Amino acid sequence: AFRPTEQLVNKILMGVALTVSTACCLVVFISYLRINIMKTFPHVIPMYISLCSLTIIWIVGIPVIVGYELYCSSYFIPLNEHFTTSAFCTIQGVVFHYCNIAQTNWFCCLVY
Numbered sequence: 001a002f003r004p005t006e007q008l009v010n011k012i013l014m015g016v017a018l019t020v021s022t023a024c025c026l027v028v029f030i031s032y033l034r035i036n037i038m039k040t041f042p043h044v045i046p047m048y049i050s051l052c053s054l055t056i057i058w059i060v061g062i063p064v065i066v067g068y069e070l071y072c073s074s075y076f077i078p079l080n081e082h083f084t085t086s087a088f089c090t091i092q093g094v095v096f097h098y099c100n101i102a103q104t105n106w107f108c109c110l111v112y
Contacts, residue, residue: 014064017057026052045110054102059095 002010028050032038038047 010064014061015110018061018065021054024053025050042110048106049103049110052106056074056096056103057098057100059092062092 028047030043032047037043
């Protein structure tokens with residue numbers, strides 16, 4: 001488990017990351033709403049990428065902000081054949097992997 005000082009530093013850093021990510025996504029979203037050309041195909045991709053990034057940072061940041069009882073990692077979960085993960089860990093894993101794959105695919109579409 002993390003020491004109290006490590007938990008405090010993690011909460012501060014995650015708070016900064018959540019704030020910056022949300023602000024950046026809001027800037028992209030406002031640009032998307034105000035500029036009509038942003039609603040066409042190649043220009044809408046940054047919106048999709050920023051939404052995937054925002055979803056990833058929030059799904060990972062929830063356990064850090066709420067508390068480490070929700071943290072899903074093999075460091076905190078005993079690994080044996082009779083252990084089942086919580087519903088939160090399963091949902092977090094599914095959303096994290098989906099958004100990572102979607103973000104990578106949208107980035108490839110943007111580059112090519």
